[in-house]
Amino acid sequence: MDIIVVEGLVKVYGGRRVIDGVSFRVRSGEVFGLVGPNGAGKTTTLRIIATLVKPNEGRVLVNGVDALAKPVEARKFLGYLPEEAEVYPRLTGYEHMLFHARLKCPNSYREAVSRGAQLSGLGNRLHDKAGEYSKGMKRRLLMAIALMTKPQVAILDEPTSGLDVHASYSVRKVIKEYSKEAGAAVIISSHNMLEVEHLCDRVAFINNGRIIDSGPPTELMNKYSSANIEEAFIKAIEASAI
Numbered sequence: 001m002d003i004i005v006v007e008g009l010v011k012v013y014g015g016r017r018v019i020d021g022v023s024f025r026v027r028s029g030e031v032f033g034l035v036g037p038n039g040a041g042k043t044t045t046l047r048i049i050a051t052l053v054k055p056n057e058g059r060v061l062v063n064g065v066d067a068l069a070k071p072v073e074a075r076k077f078l079g080y081l082p083e084e085a086e087v088y089p090r091l092t093g094y095e096h097m098l099f100h101a102r103l104k105c106p107n108s109y110r111e112a113v114s115r116g117a118q119l120s121g122l123g124n125r126l127h128d129k130a131g132e133y134s135k136g137m138k139r140r141l142l143m144a145i146a147l148m149t150k151p152q153v154a155i156l157d158e159p160t161s162g163l164d165v166h167a168s169y170s171v172r173k174v175i176k177e178y179s180k181e182a183g184a185a186v187i188i189s190s191h192n193m194l195e196v197e198h199l200c201d202r203v204a205f206i207n208n209g210r211i212i213d214s215g216p217p218t219e220l221m222n223k224y225s226s227a228n229i230e231e232a233f234i235k236a237i238e239a240s241a242i
């Protein structure tokens with residue numbers, strides 16, 4: 001089932017169409033990657049789906065709910081990890097989880113917190129103040145918070161940004177397992193081509209606010225006779241400019 005339907009999105013900032021007719025669909029149980037260079041429009045697209053930014057044109061359905069007309073309703077299905085999220089420095093990781101879980105699912109918050117603790121991989125460090133965490137630890141805490149309430153749609157903007165090799169690997173593993181076990185749709189954005197090649201069931205190449213091609217990584221590599229997704233991306237951009 002297509003749990004996310006994005007149709008004809010347009011976003012204009014300062015007279016410039018930074019999103020210029022973006023459409024795609026994501027199924028439950030699928031990891032979908034938006035891949036493109038800086039300024040391509042990935043974060044803006046994800047913010048629109050997360051109901052934080054209103055587009056000038058277009059439509060977003062989240063589990064059949066019109067997210068633009070009924071954002072509060074749509075948010076019930078969404079978990080969101082922003083690109084530049086910060087922590088409350090004086091709260092522990094555990095207190096962050098309690099705070100969010102009590103707000104989002106007051107009747108089952110304990111279960112959510114225990115799931116979050118496990119997803120974060122932070123162990124005893126969860127009881128330290130988050131202001132003392134490394135960048136990678138903060139990212140893992142915030143990702144666990146986005147997933148702990150088992151959202152049917154998880155929107156993760158650059159989930160491995162700033163993480164070392166081991167931390168990136170474990171975050172990718174968490175994402176993959178989460179999508180399959182919870183049967184949830186996960187949409188990520190990334191510049192990291194290796195990451196999307198291994199993590200995503202399907203990717204969309206985005207450039208200058210437009211999706212220039214999309215499909216499973218292996219199909220895109222075959223289509224552009226490329227040894228890896230990075231080369232396929234470059235060739236797709238060249239082809240779209242012709």
Ligand code: ATP
Pocket residue numbers: 013014018036037038039040041042043044045083
């Ligand atoms: P990056 O990989 O660098 O995070 P991105 O693909 O996520 O980039 P966006 O952050 O969506 O790109 O930005 C797309 C374009 O929209 C950029 O040109 C950016 O300057 C512009 N933009 C984004 N948000 C705003 C805003 N609030 N006001 C004005 N312009 C904006």
